[in-house]
Amino acid sequence: MTATMQPKSEAAKAPLRGRRTPGAGEKPRPRSTGLQLGHWWWALPGIVLVIAIHYVATGIGGFFAFTNWTGIGSFKVVGWQNFEAIFKDPTKLGALTNTMFLAFGSVLLGNVGGLIIALGLNRMLKTRYILRTLFFMPVVLSPLATAYVWKYIFDFDGPINVFLTSIGAGDLAKPWLADPQWAIWTVLVVLVWGSTGFAMVIFMAGLASVPVEVEEAAAIDGANLWQRFRNVTLPAIRPAIAIATTLGIVQGLRVFDPIMALTNGGPAGATETLATQVYKQAFALGNFGGGAALALVLAAIILFFAVIQQRLTRSNPED
């Protein structure tokens, strides 16, 4: 996420369009040291609220990871026992695999799809605003509503099976959401469907900052479509890729609502993820301590990938 943190300054006059040519060299913040903007204490209400709602609340919750609290009543401090139980439990490994598959699968497909659509919509299209709104529509649906729609589509008596039967492929009809092999793919389809429009918007924003003159110059120089993409567009949208993939991975790793509403982790755990396990352990199955421990493990995993992701997208070989 901090890929977008590199200090920036001269964009001020044309904040939305102008962009320096890459390689002009990044300077540290060129503000004169005497300039004072804002008072530090303006930030206090925000800091206090975030500390209270995020750090204090999560800290108290995190403390229970080291207890055997059921969610109600009294508890004992049990040390690392809940963590040991997680690493000994083979079903948690399955949940971890599913989490990775869904997070990286949805980030990859959603971003590639979003990028292709954004590139397609980028220049000259007469109906680009209508199309942009259409592709964004799935993002507007709540996870609950998305799940209802897809539940209907994947239903045994739903459109997919009716369609398959009508073209004589009735053998392929199956209860998609309860099929041990297919269930996880159906979840992936729904996640990608819901996230592509979002990635598209971020990429369109990135593409808007590519000066048309540079592209034209490259075209005049005889660069083909791929070369233009590779050498002009891609370096320019690197920050967009960074923000889209980082947000995608953080969201993907803790994806929860759509799975609960679509499959509830089923059939028999085939679509269970770490986040659904956290919820079930902590709230449904009266094992708050175990759920809290798992939530900490999940947070560590998310932090790990967010940092790696930062390192990967931050290095800017072209610059």
Add this chain to the structure above:
Amino acid sequence: MFRYTKLTLLREIGLWALALIFLAPFYFLVTTALKPDSEMYTTSPLALPKSPDFSNFVAVLTATGNSNVVLGLVNSIIITTGSIVGLIALGSITGYVISRSTRRWSKGAYYLFLIAIILPGQLGAVPLYMGARAMGLTGSAWGLIILYTGMLLPLSIFLYSNFFRGLGTDYEEAATIDGASRSQIFAKVVLPMMAPATGTVTIFAGLIVWNDFFTSLIFLGGSANQTLPVAMYYYIGSLVSEWNSIFAIVIVSMIPMLALFLFAQKRFIQGFSGGLKG
């Protein structure tokens, strides 16, 4: 030199084809919602309604009690608007200060907010509820607005501070030379320039708050102030498999957000590009 060529037309047609496939779920959503009960089991799920009517929408909008969709709609609008206002107010000023300060603490504060985005929200749910209860914030729209503001503040601050970092300080410097105070600079110079970031925060946070189900279910628990997703959940819970009614309520619930996107999309995309320039 980029002109509208045959290739562009082809691209346009291709994208429309893709859009149609992509929007197939909305086809089912709309056609099914327009089917009266009598057609639900007699027509194919793929077919268009024979005699479309709005009876499902009427039924949805006139439901009472726990599944009072209209009341949920009003509450959701109040809570979402309140949270967005809170997020813009606190997010912009906090993001501004930490992106403009050259002191070390501002970098620390930035990471404080960044890490808060990653913290597992489920862990804090029970302590938060107990805290909110102790402060009397449960069961009221106000409480939920404060809660959502706090929950999404890191994201808002992150978006604003990235935007301000990309904005440069030329105008502010000029205003300083003219003798404006720090508050005047923020109110007269910075505030009018931050519309794109505000667009991003509005849609981003608006979507999350509008669609959130669990927080409002738990924190409003049983009070009369329940939000649309909760009303929707109650309503659907009573329908078993009446997909036509379910889809009518889904459509009702998405229209306000779609309208917000249409209204704010230009700013929304600008806001991202403001924070994206590498």
Add this chain to the structure above:
Amino acid sequence: MKSERLDMTQHRSYSALKVGALAVPTIAALVLTGCSAPASGSSPTGGAQEFTLSFATSNTIESPFQVLAEKYMASNPGVKITFNPQPNDSYDQTLRTQLQAGNASDVVVTSPGSGTGRSILPLVQAGFLEPLDAAAKELVPEGSEALFGTDGKVYGQAPEITVVGLVANETSAKAAGISDFPSDFASLEDQCKSLASSGKSFIALAGSAAPNTGLMAMSLAASRVYAEDPKWNEKRAAKETTFAGSDGWKASLEAVSKLNNAGCFQKGAAGAGFDAITKGLASGTSVAGFIPGPSWKQLKTAAADSEFNVRALPAEASSEGFVYASANYAFSINAASKNKDAAKAFLDWAAEPEQTKAFAEIDGALPVTGLDSYDFNGGAYKNVGDLIKNGKYGPLPNSQWPNSAVYDALATGVQGLITGQKTTDQVLQAMDTAWGQ
């Protein structure tokens, strides 16, 4: 919240003048607190004539709890009951969170035993429930004392007896050529096969809904485990046996596969939700479902022309029939309630024979008192009357299990049996693991 303490440590290092900035959010919060306090559900505003009631709701049928409470209000004009219905899926979590925070309703609907998130015993242990008086004690079904409290105290008042087995659409069964309801398991399998060949199914199963797969497995275990060993759960608790080491439980789960192989379930059963049962039974494409007895009455409203009866699942031999009949819900009083007197007055009223009878009728269940003299003839329960009169019934097993994870392991495991992901041994071992959690 704890933030005050943090603030203190923070602004110790800053100049006193700037503390003012901190006061803004704090004061704002206080102002808001003042505004919102009366709005929160359980705050006592009136005298003893007012209280709140929480219950789980999941369908269009008006909750029997609400009907009963409205009746109480009608006959006691001075009383005002505020209802807090919660979606069934999230009722347990909401109840626990609110009890923990001290703002649950004055009267809450709980469940006897310890096997679910709303079960009485863990809530009692946490000190959340108020002991009830003699009227509630009277209503505890014989042999279930241990499920309603500890140390001789009773914390739940049973409103009805729920029979759990099959609910069958007798009209569609006859139409499908089933003249006699199968009396043993082998003839059930035969019926399944013949119905499947005509495109129907004997059983409508909600394979993706854990409560339904779990109920099926427990129904199969009725005759295979609990008929011959009613004290099996106690032995499991004393570690004298395990699920994996029990032949009865093995046979019960193997019977799931037998039903599946015989084509007893409707097509796509593994992914079906509860709507498949309502739809299948009301439209007559399926004959029976594993749902709690009172559902017959709801089905009847959906398909008025059909006759719905409650039946026991056919056992291996017709002489081994066994059914579950127990109090599956209870009224409890929140220990933190400030309207205990009003709540107790309501419970005392609800314990009167007239009300228990009325409640059973509203819900389509059996009355909690007078079961011995109950006239089974002619009603939806006529086919289980003999079993109950002969004492061939017991409480729903999972009420005696130590936590909800055991039932969850069973329920998700059964789905795995149907999809072929799990073996019976794996499921039973998972249940044993969950028991020790």
